[in-house]
Amino acid sequence: MLLKIPSSVAGSITFALAVAALPDCVSASPQGEQPYGTISLPDRTLLLNADGTFNHDKAVVFNAATALKYRRNLMNFQENSGGSLPAGMKLIDIPLRAQMQARGQRDESLTDENDDSEWAGRLFDNVSGKCVVEHSSIIGMVRIGKPGQKFLVDFDTGSSDLWVPSSLCTSTACSSKRKYNSSSSSTSQNETGTFSIQYGDGSSVSGSIYSDTVTVAGVKVQNQRFAAVTNLSSSFASDPVDGVLGLGFPSISILKADPVFVSAAQQNAITTKAFSFYLAKNNSELYLGGTNPKLYNDPIEYHPVDKSNGFWQVKNASITVGGQTVLSDFDTIIDSGTTIMYGPPDMVKEIYSKVEGAEVFDSSEGFYSFPCNEVPEISFSWGGEKFAISSENFNLGTTAPNASTCAGALAAKDLGLGNTTLLLGDSWMKNAYHVFSLEKTAVGFAKLK
Ligand SMILES: *[C@@H]1O[C@H](CO)[C@@H](O)[C@H](O)[C@H]1NC(C)=O
Numbered sequence: 053m054l055l056k057i058p059s060s061v062a063g064s065i066t067f068a069l070a071v072a073a074l075p076d077c078v079s080a081s082p083q084g085e086q087p088y089g090t091i092s093l094p095d096r097t098l099l100l101n102a103d104g105t106f107n108h109d110k111a112v113v114f115n116a117a118t119a120l121k122y123r124r125n126l127m128n129f130q131e132n133s134g135g136s137l138p139a140g141m142k143l144i145d146i147p148l149r150a151q152m153q154a155r156g157q158r159d160e161s162l163t164d165e166n167d168d169s170e171w172a173g174r175l176f177d178n179v180s181g182k183c184v185v186e187h188s189s190i191i192g193m194v195r196i197g198k199p200g201q202k203f204l205v206d207f208d209t210g211s212s213d214l215w216v217p218s219s220l221c222t223s224t225a226c227s228s229k230r231k232y233n234s235s236s237s238s239t240s241q242n243e244t245g246t247f248s249i250q251y252g253d254g255s256s257v258s259g260s261i262y263s264d265t266v267t268v269a270g271v272k273v274q275n276q277r278f279a280a281v282t283n284l285s286s287s288f289a290s291d292p293v294d295g296v297l298g299l300g301f302p303s304i305s306i307l308k309a310d311p312v313f314v315s316a317a318q319q320n321a322i323t324t325k326a327f328s329f330y331l332a333k334n335n336s337e338l339y340l341g342g343t344n345p346k347l348y349n350d351p352i353e354y355h356p357v358d359k360s361n362g363f364w365q366v367k368n369a370s371i372t373v374g375g376q377t378v379l380s381d382f383d384t385i386i387d388s389g390t391t392i393m394y395g396p397p398d399m400v401k402e403i404y405s406k407v408e409g410a411e412v413f414d415s416s417e418g419f420y421s422f423p424c425n426e427v428p429e430i431s432f433s434w435g436g437e438k439f440a441i442s443s444e445n446f447n448l449g450t451t452a453p454n455a456s457t458c459a460g461a462l463a464a465k466d467l468g469l470g471n472t473t474l475l476l477g478d479s480w481m482k483n484a485y486h487v488f489s490l491e492k493t494a495v496g497f498a499k500l501k
């Protein structure tokens with residue numbers, strides 16, 4: 053099974069509208085045919101404007117979206133566990149006014165952006181004139197049903213449900229999307245219950261639940277529970293991505309279902325029960341069913357995951373700044389659906405206190421700056437090798453045009469994940485090869501080739 057993105061999007065008639073609205077969204081270099089089991093991911097960039105400045109407005113939107121995402125994850129956990137939250141975690145209230153203000157600033161496309169993290173990450177960058185849709189999310193094709201109906205989804209290790217639009221969707225936003233028609237699939241089953249996500253501003257996404265065959269990069273899963281959304285708010289319209297494929301664990305599933313990859317492992321649809329992310333500027337790749345040795349150097353260092361909270365959560369992390377250990381024995385959550393890195397304010401303050409010349413430059417959003425000519429050498433370790441964050445990945449750009457201070461990719465924000473947990477998004481993931489192993493219930497880190 054061969055997958056091509058995003059050139060396949062360009063050729064699709066159903067996407068004509070979305071493509072027209074976002075002219076550069078399909079301009080990434082065409083990918084050749086991929087070997088079985090791999091999905092080539094579009095090129096990725098940072099929150100960087102064309103003039104080298106940090107795109108603060110967009111980062112503020114990402115912050116709010118990340119906070120909402122984790123609030124929702126924790127609410128799902130609470131629902132699934134009969135009322136409790138993971139130890140040390142709590143629901144954080146997100147002031148609606150702050151979100152609205154953040155989203156209303158400058159960029160028109162942000163004004164009515166839905167409060168959904170998976171979608172808020174994909175915006176037209178007004179300054180550079182480029183589409184950041186494919187640059188800030190990890191997307192690829194999935195097929196549902198028999199015969200397969202194709203969907204472009206976001207692969208997100210920080211959530212656990214699969215949802216796509218339904219052919220019964222009458223919302224305007226659905227008109228530019230691929231839609232799942234259960235009647236045209238001989239393997240479709242109706243499931244009881246409804247799928248619904250409520251957002252802070254009162255809007256919602258809702259739909260029906262089905263089970264059907266789901267195929268991703270040649271990996272075929274039977275009777276996968278997923279949602280077909282019939283009510284999609286207008287803010288989703290400009291996004292060429294149809295839905296989300298969560299790669300987390302069942303305890304945060306809204307559908308109370310095994311996520312696609314957990315089902316794949318249970319059904320022995322893959323021999324090696326692992327998937328791997330290689331995130332880079334070019335030729336990013338998600339490999340299902342193992343690892344791609346062309347992209348990393350052995351050994352892969354595995355560290356156990358505590359999956360009970362639903363996340364790819366790895367303990368015993370330590371962080372060094374300039375070679376000196378600043379903090380150790382904390383937890384990390386690895387989330388492909390988050391752009392930068394976040395930590396509780398006290399931890400982040402402690403880390404930046406070891407960075408020469410660092411200071412807070414936006415206290416309400418938790419952003420710190422440092423002198424651009426001295427990007428801090430920051431590394432993570434989980435008890436083995438040290439993995440450095442490249443200066444390119446840590447530096448989000450100058451704090452103002454021609455400024456000598458730059459914004460750091462680690463922000464201080466209480467996401468409710470406890471005071472000893474860092475959330476590591478793409479700014480981190482780009483620095484190492486990541487293996488998400490269900491077989492070992494572990495995350496493997498390896499040095500990039
Ligand atoms: C970008 O935003 C400015 C206002 O900040 C607006 O005047 C301009 O039309 C926008 N351009 C695009 C392409 O949306």
Ligand SMILES: *[C@@H]1O[C@H](CO)[C@@H](O)[C@H](O)[C@H]1NC(C)=O
Nearest residue numbers: 218219220233234235236237
């Ligand atoms: C769904 O598929 C059935 C059978 O192919 C077809 O008759 C029906 O019109 C389709 N519904 C929609 C809304 O496209």
Ligand SMILES: *[C@@H]1O[C@H](CO)[C@@H](O)[C@H](O)[C@H]1NC(C)=O
Nearest residue numbers: 234235238239240241242243
């Ligand atoms: C699912 O439900 C719809 C409407 O409720 C019905 O038309 C359809 O036949 C059902 N499909 C199956 C496979 O039971």
Ligand SMILES: *[C@@H]1O[C@H](CO)[C@@H](O)[C@H](O)[C@H]1NC(C)=O
Nearest residue numbers: 254255256258282283284285
């Ligand atoms: C869709 O959601 C809105 C609220 O966001 C609600 O007013 C509307 O009735 C819903 N539509 C359907 C078809 O469920």
Ligand SMILES: *[C@@H]1O[C@H](CO)[C@@H](O)[C@H](O)[C@H]1NC(C)=O
Nearest residue numbers: 080081082095332333334335
């Ligand atoms: C990435 O691709 C662009 C064009 O697609 C090319 O100019 C650039 O050299 C590539 N960078 C790397 C590191 O391969």
Ligand SMILES: *[C@@H]1O[C@H](CO)[C@@H](O)[C@H](O)[C@H]1NC(C)=O
Nearest residue numbers: 368369370380381434435436
């Ligand atoms: C935890 O990390 C420390 C280094 O910070 C290391 O010495 C120790 O062996 C690690 N523990 C485990 C269980 O990996």
Ligand SMILES: *[C@@H]1O[C@H](CO)[C@@H](O)[C@H](O)[C@H]1NC(C)=O
Nearest residue numbers: 103104105450452453454455
């Ligand atoms: C930034 O520097 C460039 C060239 O050094 C100059 O053309 C430009 O006017 C400067 N911009 C600001 C806002 O100072």
Ligand SMILES: *[C@@H]1O[C@H](CO)[C@@H](O)[C@H](O)[C@H]1NC(C)=O
Nearest residue numbers: 140396398399470471472473
């Ligand atoms: C975390 O919070 C708990 C109680 O809320 C406190 O006892 C503990 O000292 C805090 N740890 C850190 C590292 O701040």
